Amino acid sequence: MRILITGASGFIGGRLRDTLLDRGHDVIALRRRGSAVPKRGRSAEVDYEDRAGLARLVETEKPDVVYHVAGATKGVTYEDFRLANVMPTENLLEALSSAHPGVQRFVLVSSLASYGPSSPSRPHVETDSPHPIEHYGQSKLEAEQVVERRSGAIPWTTLRPGGVYGPGDVDYFNLFREVEKGRNVFFGNRHRWFSAIYVDDLIEAIITSATHDGARGKGFFVSDGDPITWERFQDEIVRASGRKVRTLNLPELLVDIAAFGGELATRFDNKPRLFNRQKAKMGAQEAWTCKSDALRAATGWEPKIPLSEGVRRTLDWYRKEKWV
Numbered sequence: 001m002r003i004l005i006t007g008a009s010g011f012i013g014g015r016l017r018d019t020l021l022d023r024g025h026d027v028i029a030l031r032r033r034g035s036a037v038p039k040r041g042r043s044a045e046v047d048y049e050d051r052a053g054l055a056r057l058v059e060t061e062k063p064d065v066v067y068h069v070a071g072a073t074k075g076v077t078y079e080d081f082r083l084a085n086v087m088p089t090e091n092l093l094e095a096l097s098s099a100h101p102g103v104q105r106f107v108l109v110s111s112l113a114s115y116g117p118s119s120p121s122r123p124h125v126e127t128d129s130p131h132p133i134e135h136y137g138q139s140k141l142e143a144e145q146v147v148e149r150r151s152g153a154i155p156w157t158t159l160r161p162g163g164v165y166g167p168g169d170v171d172y173f174n175l176f177r178e179v180e181k182g183r184n185v186f187f188g189n190r191h192r193w194f195s196a197i198y199v200d201d202l203i204e205a206i207i208t209s210a211t212h213d214g215a216r217g218k219g220f221f222v223s224d225g226d227p228i229t230w231e232r233f234q235d236e237i238v239r240a241s242g243r244k245v246r247t248l249n250l251p252e253l254l255v256d257i258a259a260f261g262g263e264l265a266t267r268f269d270n271k272p273r274l275f276n277r278q279k280a281k282m283g284a285q286e287a288w289t290c291k292s293d294a295l296r297a298a299t300g301w302e303p304k305i306p307l308s309e310g311v312r313r314t315l316d317w318y319r320k321e322k323w324v
Contacts, residue, residue: 002026004063006088007070008038011169012109012199016067017041019203028061030070048088054095062100065210068092069109071143073136076271081139089143097153105210106156108147112195112221113137114160117285120193123227124290126220134281144219151217157209158219159202162290166199166310167317176315179237180324184245188252190231193287195223198310201303205295214298221290224303224310236311252284 007013008029029043072084116131118124132138165172209215318324
């Protein structure tokens with residue numbers, strides 16, 4: 001198949017690109033101006049604001065499938081998130097509608113954040129109503145709504161993964177690094193809940209959803225099974241590491257202080273930072289969980305990597321690449 005993919009320079013997008021190339025597909029990665037040229041596969045530099053340029057590209061390439069993985073998880077204002085997560089979605093779909101309406105599927109990789117936090121006793125399912133609580137989640141929901149509004153023109157599928165971990169990930173990396181240093185650190189979240197998914201299981205869900213009729217015109221949550229606590233997740237890291245660790249239960253107030261400090265620094269240089277009050281608000285919730293029953297029923301997809309195996313593979317990669 002001829003495939004167009006955005007976000008191939010990132011963790012999930014890069015893993016998806018490599019998997020598709022390994023399977024013999026013709027893959028072209030869209031990259032923003034000034035970004036690095038991928039080491040594998042073809043690529044094209046684009047400006048997502050340039051609808052005419054996007055239309056020329058898709059008319060030339062005529063992709064069978066478009067995987068829209070690109071997006072931003074950090075920003076200063078909501079407009080930053082809209083320009084990174086909503087506008088590119090709108091303009092890609094517009095380009096496809098005008099220049100290549102014969103595309104077989106447009107797959108949007110969204111996020112559980114688009115629906116907001118859940119109850120510890122009830123993970124999100126597809127019939128729930130979305131209630132994002134911060135800019136990132138709101139922008140992802142808006143991007144989903146853009147896709148749904150074009151449901152009559154372009155065949156689409158939306159996926160909302162929970163927490164994605166695996167080789168190359170930088171978000172969960174600090175937990176692994178701390179354990180390797182002998183520290184198992186919690187910031188008031190030890191008994192809070194989340195849904196996880198190993199990156200290769202997510203990649204299979206993305207690829208399966210692009211070709212399965214049961215996924216057309218639908219949105220799905222993606223996780224590897226029952227929700228887990230942060231204590232359970234970090235216990236698996238400790239077990240895989242084999243290190244003797246000291247468990248530290250630090251007050252959640254430190255997260256709030258770091259968030260305030262991050263925003264204060266941003267006021268001086270206008271650069272987005274990982275720690276801000278938006279992220280602190282997400283971390284303060286009791287549960288970010290979801291179930292994948294609908295995706296399983298619609299496509300037959302099943303996660304294959306249990307938590308213990310996924311954590312071990314991830315740690316092995318960090319050690320091999322000398323991240324830890």
